[in-house]
Amino acid sequence: MNKKVVWVATPTFLYRNYLYQKIISKLPRNYKFLLIGTGSGYFLEILQKRGFQGTAIDISSESVSCVKKILDKNKIRVKKGDILNYQSKEKFDLIFSFEVIEHIKDDRKALSNMYKLLKPGGKLIFSVPAHMKAWGRMDEIGGHFRRYEKTSLTELLLKCGFNIENFWSYGFPFLNVIQRFSKTGMFVKNFNHGISVSEKTKKSGIRTDADPRFSFLYSNKILLYPFFLIMNFFIKTDLGFGYLVVADKKIKTKFSNILKSIHNNYAVFNDEVLDVKGRTMIARQIIKVVSIYRNNTIKPNLMKILDIGCSSGIITDYLSKEYGQVVGIDVDKESINSAKSKFKNKNLNFLVKDGSKTGFPDSSFDVIIANQIYYCFLRPKDFFDEVYRLLKPGGICYFGGRNKYTLWDAQYKLPLLSVMPRNLSDFMVKTTGRSEKFEAEYRTYWQLEKMCNKFIVEKITPKAIHNYKKFGFEKFKKYRLLFSSIPEFVWAILEPILPNFVWILKKM
Known part of the structure; x- marks a missing residue:
């Protein structure tokens, strides 16, 4: 008898969702959202519990069918749809797209349509895999067309009209180590590699092929939380293997502001002032x-x-x-x-x-x-x-x-900055991607x-x-x-x- 293998949440999945929730916890609950790519419905359940209302689309009929069963249809509408040609009379305050854009061959067209679907001032919150040097068998299995670099992704968003608020690189140092092994696909069981990229994409969000052995260790949120806190120190660097980006729809962006944004490498807004x-x-x-x-x-x-x-x-x-x-x-x-x-x-x-x-x-x-x-x-x-x-x-x-x-600097989110020598403070904030130097006095x-x-x-x-x-x-x-x-x-x-x-x- 074949042993049934079930899907389990990986450390990467849990950390990404930890970051997602960190962002949405500061958003007004009366915002209307569009989620592109339903996946297993995990994030939609979080949105529903927090009182958000909106729409979710996915190109996979199987995903749509599965997710509909776990959601309140009066609060969240789930339907089959492709962001390349999705249209809506309703404009959205928020668009979420997690680990989706890398599956789309014409990513610029997809992002441009997201821009059109947003209200003025609306936010696009999305994640993508980072660095082509990290490309591996898991990218092929998942139906990816690419991994992204910070510079090229920044340019792409600017061309589509977005203004970048927040650019995080997540995963360093712990998940980078896991990713080195997982990118080989050695932990994936029973996956059909002889299918098209489109079919791989449809299956990627709902695969139930992960090996559950030792899941009590790597799916334990309490056990992983200290590692999450350490990784938070490095999310403003470019050392991680994935990007989490917040961009807003700015109707008129002056060329001088674009140059300023490029020059500053898109310095991240202080989360506190937007909370x-x-x-x-x-x-x-x-x-x-x-x-x-x-x-x-x-x-x-x-x-x-x-x-x-x-x-x-x-x-x-x-x-x-x-x-x-x-x-x-x-x-x-x-x-x-x-x-x-x-x-x-x-x-x-x-x-x-x-x-x-x-x-x-x-x-x-x-x-x-x-x-x-x-x-x-x-x-x-x-x-x-x-x-x-x-x-x-x-x-x-x-x-x-x-x-x-x-002991703890709330602005830079690093310890002991104000009491250590200035050269060391500057080094810490620059190394962790917080800023070019420690500027508070x-x-x-x-x-x-x-x-x-x-x-x-x-x-x-x-x-x-x-x-x-x-x-x-x-x-x-x-x-x-x-x-x-x-x-x-x-x-x-x-x-x-x-x-x-x-x-x-x-x-x-």
């Missing part, structure tokens, strides 16, 4: 703290607010629902233009300005938000002096900033105190850790029993070595 859920939580926190310390003689709907370093504008927009007039400024013109196109409240304005020399008149604002921005200035003291100048007497600044003595608790000597400073950090609810620090909720059990004065003693500070700076 709607996370930024909204911070906005609520700011409003809560400001409500405690603001000038209570002025009603919120009459207050004038300045958000310095507004970036994506998510926080600024949220503030505009609470206060009378809100202005967001940033030196990044593209971020400001994007924020203007997304957020239209009448009491909200976005401007391109330098936070250390804004040009606003003296005493213009009741409240200034300066959250995680001071270290972006060459001379932070000039920045604090500008904040003081802009505040009305009795006005306050919500100041949030990172400590020089921090964090200050110590005492240095920041000195820079803020014009203000009356109220230290919020110890109070908020001890009593998260009062100050709206929702991220501390899961640690509330531990944090609240430690007296506030202990947190005050520890503040100089805490990773972040939140202070209220008041102008008298």
Whole structure:
């Protein structure tokens, strides 16, 4: 009797899906999606559980039939279709295409059609295998026409009209080792090699030919998670064997911006500034703290607010629902233009300005938000002096900033950068593909105190850790029993070595 062999999730499959979920966790759930290539339906089930609605197409009738059985047809429509000629009156906020484009001979035509199917500003999120030098028997078995190089894929996306937001190279170092063995096809059983590329493509997403021996090891998410975290350090390099790309539909892309993008090698957006859920939580926190310390003689709907370093504008927009007039400024013109196109409240304005020399008149604002921005200035003291100048007497600044003595850099997602020699910091961020060099210049608790000597400073950090609810620090909720059990004065003693500070700076 032949032993039945069943499909099992491989480490590569699990890591890719870990990255996919990391991206979609930050997307609004009211977005309409199109998924190209249903596969086993694993990712569609994730989308369904998260509340997304949309359409999925696949060239394989067998795949479509299998996936329909596991999904709610009222939320996700699954049908047979080919992206080369697929048409829809409905335009989509998101298009997903994972390990599909390499199966298509005319990939430019496929990407161009994806561009047409997206709404303006919509996002294409896709993955493809990387580096032709890694070509192997598994590519032939899977019906691939090619593997991609970063430069050629970048050029292809530009030609199709896309603007690249995020370009990850995944798999290094651990999955690269596995890939060296798997590319030979030695682990694939009972696969018919005498079929056309088209038929191989149809079968590739639903093959049940993987050898399940030792699957309890290589399909164990908990066991693999530490390896995932290590691989995350290298996703912004070009060392992996697969690419995961986020690109958006930009109707008019100036030639100068294209050149700039090529020159910068498509520097990745900081995930945090696009995280709607996370930024909204911070906005609520700011409003809560400001409500405690603001000038209570002025009603919120009459207050004038300045958000310095507004970036994506998510926080600024949220503030505009609470206060009378809100202005967001940033030196990044593209971020400001994007924020203007997304957020239209009448009491909200976005401007391109330098936070250390804004040009606003003296005493213009009741409240200034300066959250995680001071270290972006060459001379932070000039920045604090500008904040003081802009505040009305009795006005306050919500100041949030990172400590020089921090073990983990949240911006670069690497350890100990701010305390090690600058040459070593530069080497680490460049080697891991984070940036050309480490550009943040964090200050110590005492240095920041000195820079803020014009203000009356109220230290919020110890109070908020001890009593998260009062100050709206929702991220501390899961640690509330531990944090609240430690007296506030202990947190005050520890503040100089805490990773972040939140202070209220008041102008008298």
